[in-house]
Amino acid sequence: MIPQTFRSFLLACLTVAVFAVPAWAQGTVKIAYIDPLSGGAASAGILGQKHFNYFVDKINAAGGVNGQKLEVVAFDNKVNPQETLIILKKVFDEGIRYVSQGNGSLVAHAITDAVLKYNERNPGKEVLYLNYAAVDPALTNEKCNFWHFRFDADADMKMEALTNYMAKQKSIKKVYLINQDYSFGKAVAAAARAMLPKKRPDIEIVGDELHPLQKVTDFSPYIAKIKASGADSVITGNWSNDMLLLIKAGKDAGLKVDWYTYYAGALGSPTAIGKDGIGHVKQVTEWHKNVLPAADPDQIAYEKRFTGKEDDFSYWRLKTMFEMLVTAMKNAKSNDPVKVAKAFEGLKYKTSIGDVEMRADNHQVLQPLFISTLSDKAKFDVEHTGLGFVTDGKIDAKDTALLTTCTMERPK
Numbered sequence: 001m002i003p004q005t006f007r008s009f010l011l012a013c014l015t016v017a018v019f020a021v022p023a024w025a026q027g028t029v030k031i032a033y034i035d036p037l038s039g040g041a042a043s044a045g046i047l048g049q050k051h052f053n054y055f056v057d058k059i060n061a062a063g064g065v066n067g068q069k070l071e072v073v074a075f076d077n078k079v080n081p082q083e084t085l086i087i088l089k090k091v092f093d094e095g096i097r098y099v100s101q102g103n104g105s106l107v108a109h110a111i112t113d114a115v116l117k118y119n120e121r122n123p124g125k126e127v128l129y130l131n132y133a134a135v136d137p138a139l140t141n142e143k144c145n146f147w148h149f150r151f152d153a154d155a156d157m158k159m160e161a162l163t164n165y166m167a168k169q170k171s172i173k174k175v176y177l178i179n180q181d182y183s184f185g186k187a188v189a190a191a192a193r194a195m196l197p198k199k200r201p202d203i204e205i206v207g208d209e210l211h212p213l214q215k216v217t218d219f220s221p222y223i224a225k226i227k228a229s230g231a232d233s234v235i236t237g238n239w240s241n242d243m244l245l246l247i248k249a250g251k252d253a254g255l256k257v258d259w260y261t262y263y264a265g266a267l268g269s270p271t272a273i274g275k276d277g278i279g280h281v282k283q284v285t286e287w288h289k290n291v292l293p294a295a296d297p298d299q300i301a302y303e304k305r306f307t308g309k310e311d312d313f314s315y316w317r318l319k320t321m322f323e324m325l326v327t328a329m330k331n332a333k334s335n336d337p338v339k340v341a342k343a344f345e346g347l348k349y350k351t352s353i354g355d356v357e358m359r360a361d362n363h364q365v366l367q368p369l370f371i372s373t374l375s376d377k378a379k380f381d382v383e384h385t386g387l388g389f390v391t392d393g394k395i396d397a398k399d400t401a402l403l404t405t406c407t408m409e410r411p412k
Contacts, residue, residue, distance in 0.1 A: 028071040029335050031056070031098040031130075032091045034084055034111070037076035040214035043267045043310065044103045044240040048132070049074055051315045052100070054302050055322040065329045079103055079214060081110040088114050092127065097337045100321075102133025102152070103240070104213075105184040112139060112148045119147055126411075128337035132321055136183045137191075140364040144406035147337075149344055149363045151321040155184060155237065155262075156402055158284045158369065159191035161395050162235070162260055165282075165371045167199035172258075174206045176231035178222060180242055181210035188237035188262070206231050214241055219249035227255055239263040247281070248272040258282065265389055266314040270374065270382045278387065281374040287316030288372050288389040289380035291353050309383055320356055320367060324349050338411055355397050362406035366397040 033052050035045035052072045060069045073096060077084040084107050091099060101111055111129055119126045131139065131150040135158070140150055153161075166172055177192055179185035189208055196203055206229040209222060216222075223246075226234060234257050238246055243263050250257070251273050259281045264270070265288060273281060289299065289312070299313040328343040329335050345360040354368035371392045378388025 028069045029065070029098065030071045030073050030094075030096045031100055032087075032096045033072050033074045034077050034087055034091075034099060034101045034107075035075075035103050036079040037074065039078045040241045041079040041103055041239075045076070045079075047267065047310070047314060048102055048318070050306050050311065051302070051313075051318045054298075054305060055318060058298075058301075059322065059326060065326050066333065066335050068335055077101075077107060079107060081106050084110050085114060088118075092118055092122075092125075095125070097126070098128050098130065100130040100132060102131065104182070105134045105136035105139065105187075106182050108134030108136065108139055109143065109183065112143065112145060115147050116145045126337050128341055130321060130325070132315070132318055134184070136187050138183070138187075140359075140362040141405045144362050144404075144408050146341065146363075146408050146410050149341070149358065149365075151317045151324075151365045153286065153367065153369055153400055154364060154402075155187040156191050157400050158262055159188065159195055160402065161369045161371060161400065162284045163192065163195040163199055164395075165284075165393055166196065166203075166233070166260060172200070172203055172233050174204050174229065174231045175233045175235060176207040176209070176226045176229050176257075177205060178207070178209045178211070178226070178234060178236050178238070178246065180213045180238060182213050185210060185213070185237055188235070192235050211242075216242065216245065219246045220253060222246070223249045223253045223255055226250070226257065227253065231257055233258045233260060235260045237262045240267055244268040244272050247277070251276050260284075264374075265372075265382060266310070266312060268310055268383070270385050270387060271309070273374075274385065275376065275387070277374045278376055279373060282371065282392070283389065284369055284371055285316075286320075286367050286369060287353060288370060288391070289313075289382065290372070290378050290388055290390055291370060293379075295380060296352065312382055316353075317365075317367070320349070320351060320365070323351075324356070324358065324365075354394075357397060359401070359404075362404040362408075364404070366401055368397050369395040369400055371395075 037045045056070045075087045115129045129148045133152045135154045137154040137156045177189050179188045261283045265283045302313040328340050332339040332343040347358045349356045356367045372389035375390045381388040
C-alpha cells in the first residue's frame with residue numbers, strides 16, 4: 001500500500017508534467033486558413049482551401065509530423081482587412097499558432113502587422129504566418145518581419161521575368177497596363193513602368209488604369225479604352241473574377257491583343273477566352289500542368305478527388321509550402337512555431353521542377369518561374385477546355401532573386 005504522502009507527491013508530479021506541455025502540443029497542429037470563401041473573390045479562396053485540405057490529409061495519412069496531425073480551420077474573410085482582424089482575434093483566443101492566407105495584399109499587411117504585435121505582447125504563444133500568394137513586394141522588403149514567410153514570387157520578381165521575355169518580342173510596340181486599385185495592383189503597374197522602358201525603350205506605355213478590387217461587374221468601358229489606345233499588348237496582375245471578367249469582356253468586344261498576366265491560367269479565365277486566347281494569353285507562374293513530361297502524382301490524386309470544371313490542380317506553391325513546412329518541423333524536432341521559423345530560414349529543398357530555397361534575409365521563397373502561353377497543342381489541358389499552357393521559358397530559382405531592403409529583429 002502506497003502511503004498517502006507519497007500518493008500526493010506522485011499526483012503533484014503528474015499534474016506538473018501535464019501542465020508543462022503546451023496546450024497546442026497535446027492535440028492537432030491547427031492552421032487557420034483565412035481567405036475569401038464568399039463574394040467576388042470566393043473562387044480563389046475555395047480553390048486554395050481544397051488544396052489545403054488535400055495536402056493536410058496527405059500529411060496526416062503518412063502519420064502527421066512529430067507525432068501530431070495537422071488540421072485546417074477555415075475562415076471566410078471576404079478579402080476584407082477589417083473582417084480579417086476580427087477573425088485573427090478569434091484565432092489568437094483559440095490558441096491557433098499557424099495562420100495562412102494568400103488572396104489580397106491589403107489583407108496580408110493586416111495579418112503581418114497583427115501577428116507581429118501579438119507575438120511581441122505574448123511571448124511563448126507566438127503565431128507564424130505562412131503567406132502562399134499575397135505578393136506585394138513590401139511584405140518582404142520594408143514591411144518584412146520574422147513571423148512572415150512567403151511561398152510565392154513577389155510582384156517584382158514576376159515582372160522581372162515577364163519583361164525579360166517581353167523585351168525579346170519585337171512585335172510589341174504599345175502596352176496598356178490595367179490592374180486592381182490596391183497595393184498589389186499598384187506594385188504590378190509600378191514594376192512594369194520601371195522595368196519595361198529600361199529593357200525596351202521603344203515600347204510605348206499607352207495606358208495605365210486602376211479599377212476597384214473585385215467590384216467591377218462590367219469591364220466593357222475599360223476594354224473600350226484599351227481598344228482606343230491602339231495597344232497591341234496588355235499587362236495585368238488581375239486575379240479571380242477581375243481576371244475572368246476582364247478577359248471575357250475583351251473577347252466579347254473582339255479585342256485583338258496579347259495578354260501578359262500573372263493569373264490567367266485558372267479560376268475560369270481559360271474557359272472564358274477559349275480558342276480566341278490561343279497564342280495570345282501568357283502567364284508567369286511557378287508551375288503549370290505541362291512543365292513536366294508526365295503528370296505530377298499530386299496533380300493526379302488531387303484531380304481524382306476534386307472533379308469540378310474549375311478544380312484543376314493549380315497551386316504548386318502549396319505543394320512546396322507544405323513539403324517545406326514538414327521538413328522544417330522535422331529539422332526542428334518540434335512543431336513549436338518559433339523553432340519552426342528558425343528552421344525555415346535558409347532551408348533548401350529539391351523538387352521535381354527545380355531547387356527551392358527560403359531566403360533567410362527576408363523570408364521570400366526562391367523557386368523556378370515559367371513563362372507559358374495558352375495552346376491547343378498542350379498535352380494536359382486546363383478546365384476541360386482542350387487547351388493548356390506550354391512553356392516559353394524557365395527562370396531558375398537562383399535567377400529570380402532581387403535585392404531586398406528588409407531588416408528584421410529575430411527572437412533570441
